[in-house]
Amino acid sequence: MTIAQHLESSLSATLTQILGETIVxxxxxxxxxxxxxxxxxxxxxxxKSRKMNPRALAEQIIAxxxxxxxxxxxxxxxxxINFRIKAEAYATRMQAxxxxxxLSVDRIATPQTIVIDFSAPNVAKPMHIGHIRSTxxxxxxxxxxxxxxxxxxxxxxxxDWGTQFGMVTWAWxxxxxxxxxxxxxxxxxxxxxxYASDSSKTDEAIREACRSELVKLxxxxxxxxxxxxxxxxxxxxxxxxxxxxxxxxxxxxxGESAYNDALAPLVEELLEKNLARESEGAVCxxxxxxxxxxxxxxxLIRRDADWTDFPMMIRKSDGAFNYATTDIxxxxxRQREWQADAVxxxxxxxxxxxxxxxxxxxxxxxxxxxxxxHIAFGTILGTDGKPLKTxxxxxxxLADVLDDAVSAARLTVNERSRLDxxxxxxxxxELIGISAVKFTELAHHRLSDYVFDLNKMVALEGDxxxxxxxxxxxxxxxxxxxxxxxxxxxxxxxxxxAEIHLARLLSRFAEVLPSVLDxxxxxxxxxxxxxxxxxxxSYFEACPVLKAEGITRYxxxxxxxxxxxxxxxxxxxxxxxxxxRM
Ligand code: ARG
Numbered sequence: 028m029t030i031a032q033h034l035e036s037s038l039s040a041t042l043t044q045i046l047g048e049t050i051v052x053x054x055x056x057x058x059x060x061x062x063x064x065x066x067x068x069x070x071x072x073x074x075k076s077r078k079m080n081p082r083a084l085a086e087q088i089i090a091x092x093x094x095x096x097x098x099x100x101x102x103x104x105x106x107x108i109n110f111r112i113k114a115e116a117y118a119t120r121m122q123a124x125x126x127x128x129x130l131s132v133d134r135i136a137t138p139q140t141i142v143i144d145f146s147a148p149n150v151a152k153p154m155h156i157g158h159i160r161s162t163x164x165x166x167x168x169x170x171x172x173x174x175x176x177x178x179x180x181x182x183x184x185x186x187d188w189g190t191q192f193g194m195v196t197w198a199w200x201x202x203x204x205x206x207x208x209x210x211x212x213x214x215x216x217x218x219x220x221x222y223a224s225d226s227s228k229t230d231e232a233i234r235e236a237c238r239s240e241l242v243k244l245x246x247x248x249x250x251x252x253x254x255x256x257x258x259x260x261x262x263x264x265x266x267x268x269x270x271x272x273x274x275x276x277x278x279x280x281x282g283e284s285a286y287n288d289a290l291a292p293l294v295e296e297l298l299e300k301n302l303a304r305e306s307e308g309a310v311c312x313x314x315x316x317x318x319x320x321x322x323x324x325x326x327l328i329r330r331d332a333d334w335t336d337f338p339m340m341i342r343k344s345d346g347a348f349n350y351a352t353t354d355i356x357x358x359x360x361r362q363r364e365w366q367a368d369a370v371x372x373x374x375x376x377x378x379x380x381x382x383x384x385x386x387x388x389x390x391x392x393x394x395x396x397x398x399x400x401h402i403a404f405g406t407i408l409g410t411d412g413k414p415l416k417t418x419x420x421x422x423x424x425l426a427d428v429l430d431d432a433v434s435a436a437r438l439t440v441n442e443r444s445r446l447d448x449x450x451x452x453x454x455x456x457e458l459i460g461i462s463a464v465k466f467t468e469l470a471h472h473r474l475s476d477y478v479f480d481l482n483k484m485v486a487l488e489g490d491x492x493x494x495x496x497x498x499x500x501x502x503x504x505x506x507x508x509x510x511x512x513x514x515x516x517x518x519x520x521x522x523x524x525a526e527i528h529l530a531r532l533l534s535r536f537a538e539v540l541p542s543v544l545d546x547x548x549x550x551x552x553x554x555x556x557x558x559x560x561x562x563x564x565s566y567f568e569a570c571p572v573l574k575a576e577g578i579t580r581y582x583x584x585x586x587x588x589x590x591x592x593x594x595x596x597x598x599x600x601x602x603x604x605x606x607x608r609m
Contacts, residue, residue, distance in 0.1 A: 063109035081106030117530035125515035134176030145373035149186030157375040165373040187282035193241025194223030212261035289356040308344030325383035369398035376403035433460030435481040466492035470553040498560035502591040519582035525569035
């Protein structure tokens with residue numbers, strides 16, 4: 028149980044007793060440490076609806092509360108209750124964390140089966156910034172949800188069946204460079220796609236040829252199917268190379284093509300159930316009028332002063348199926364085969380109306396119980412404040428972004444590192460470069476746009492991954508200078524303000540992690556880790572470790588140890604491994 032949970036359960040029990048009905052009280056971390064560590068405003072809310080005096084109720088609560096070992100209490104203002112956690116209570120928590128491999132982070136009481144749909148690039152098309160954000164965010168959320176005890180299923184729903192294959196197939200037959208394909212499959216497939224797409228813009232005959240290659244593929248033509256299969260294999264190989272570099276993995280790769288056979292019967296089912304109807308030759312899903320506020324109806328759109336239909340198309344007039352059709356089939360599969368309690372889609376915010384419609388359709392199909400979330404995110408900007416582009420004006424490819432970050436990191440490493448060999452320095456630069464890209468992504472509120480500034484990201488000072496690495500290495504290095512063997516778990520004592528503050532933050536790890544999943548915001552964890560690292564440096568300045576003796580020395584070593592492990596565990600949950608030396 029966390030400290031906050033301990034306070035909450037005591038408060039709830041006390042209030043239930045005083046008021047004679049079941050009350051669930053909550054506390055929040057105090058914004059100003061001068062008033063204590065946690066705060067509860069339940070007395071005010073409860074007194075108001077019962078026409079009681081809030082201060083009197085607060086007094087009644089603290090008189091009956093049984094938390095003398097944990098905290099001292101104080102009433103402030105009209106009836107806030109402030110809790111100051113005792114140094115001994117923090118010491119006890121640190122002792123427990125020191126010998127617990129989970130650092131006293133509990134598993135969630137009611138685990139769910141959560142399907143996380145992330146990364147999902149499109150085969151043979153540029154993997155754009157949206158996919159970078161999705162990959163990094165999705166991996167971190169999966170790790171955190173898993174660590175907290177959920178049954179997580181990750182699925183890379185790649186776009187492996189779409190109009191781009193008409194173009195790629197045509198270019199494959201006409202301008203393929205086999206050697207280039209073997210050397211760098213993603214690059215060559217992208218070149219084929221771009222070649223065909225550019226040529227068909229100006230040449231009607233090529234446009235027609237691409238279209239007929241697509242029709243042949245869809246009708247099962249053996250040659251085109253073989254080309255498609257090979258494209259897919261090579262793409263997966265190329266993508267896996269990137270995922271390995273990023274230490275990202277998936278339980279499944281069920282791309283769009285996996286649902287091809289389910290689409291025709293799905294449309295029939297929706298027509299039969301009157302959930303969809305024909306409209307100008309296409310099949311669409313419309314508003315069912317169940318949402319009274321038109322601004323909240325995803326099937327309506329405002330045109331001038333009126334609300335008009337904004338249907339979800341599930342079969343085009345030429346008989347082809349849509350992105351939306353595949354997503355409905357995919358969701359049905361996830362619910363039926365995996366018994367998903369929740370599905371999280373980590374996808375660009377520009378697809379938000381698609382997901383609102385999808386979720387509404389899911390409810391109409393009887394899946395209202397499934398917790399469906401669109402984990403949306405914004406754009407990455409260049410230092411000019413415009414969406415990030417390469418110098419040539421193209422969408423930056425993930426591999427290039429990583430290479431650039433590693434080059435920037437190499438400069439910092441060469442300047443600052445104390446490592447001896449070139450090989451060690453090269454490895455550290457690779458680690459810092461990639462970690463900096465990940466950390467910067469995760470450190471921003473996912474919905475906000477942020478500026479991709481390589482020099483800032485790889486700097487040792489600032490709110491960066493290398494700063495956390497440095498903090499980790501510093502907290503570990505003390506153990507190399509030790510003559511005795513350190514065995515964590517015995518009684519410790521905290522006296523100085525700096526050590527109490529560090530312990531306060533370290534104790535909060537168990538509170539911060541679950542809060543990340545409330546709104547899928549890993550930036551709560553990055554903020555926490557930076558704050559903890561800063562508290563560690565202040566502590567390290569204020570509280571000598573190796574010069575101390577007895578229980579003070581032992582207590583301070585324990586704090587160093589718990590700090591190192593918290594930073595390491597926290598970073599691991601962000602998908603970032605730590606260096607042992609820098
Ligand atoms: N391939 C899609 C894109 O690049 C993303 C797919 C996201 N997942 C989903 N189930 N729709 O835009």
